[in-house]
Amino acid sequence: MPPIRDQMPYRDCVGIALFNADGKVFIARRILAPGPDQSEVLAPWQMPQGGIDAGEDPLAAAYRELFEETGIRTIRLLDQVTDWIHYDLPDEVLGIALRGQYRGQRQKWFAFLFEGEESEIELSRDTEGLDPEFDAWRWEDLTALPELIVPFKRPAYEAICAAFAPIPARLNGAARAEP
Known part of the structure; x- marks a missing residue:
């Protein structure tokens, strides 16, 4: 019997x-792991994101996740979204994606300014025994992102x-105002 969506929690991220x-x-670009959850095959590009550990402050989680996924530390906080932004998994991966435990995610979003050199970006580094999540990266216009993301995450984006x-x-x- 498939999981009942309304009885499943959101994962805090x-x-x-x-x-x-x-x-x-x-x-x-996400490295797509083999297995039954192929929900992101058609649109593997995304911004960094990840789970909030039990008792962890969301801002601290954002710094940690960004470093774990990209190696980036040289940043400055610009803004944050005060409300949670939710997305639901599609029916075909409910009970499979997100370890089969969640109906989707509720996320706190933070905007940072990258102040380092691009050589700081290291997607293949081994962080605490974790496999890399991404195999490529690029800079993109913010307005283009909803069309690049997997459709079920589009309203969140x-x-x-x-x-x-x-x-x-x-x-x-600010860049134009500098001498």
Whole structure:
């Protein structure tokens, strides 16, 4: 018998919108593991995100997850979304994806400015015995992200893009104002 969606909890997570000085946002391509959950095969690009450990502060989780997934530490907090942003898994992977325990995720999103050198970005590093999650990355326009993400996450990405919409222009203006 399939799991009953309404009886399943959301997994608490953080998401990171990492901007460069030009107002572009960091996205990375997930390494797709073999198995029954192929929900992200058609759109494997996403911003870094990950679970909040028990008792962990969401902001601390955002710093930790970004470092674990990308090796990036040289950042400055720009903004955060105060509300939780939710997405639900599609029926075909409910009970399979997210270790089969969750109906989807509820996420706290943070916007950071990347202040380091791109050589700091290291997707293949071994962090605490974890396998890498991504195999490629690039800088992208924030407004392009909803079309790049897997469809079931699109409403969440639209909310994230709306929340952080002023940041690219603010960063572009700051870059142009520098001598």
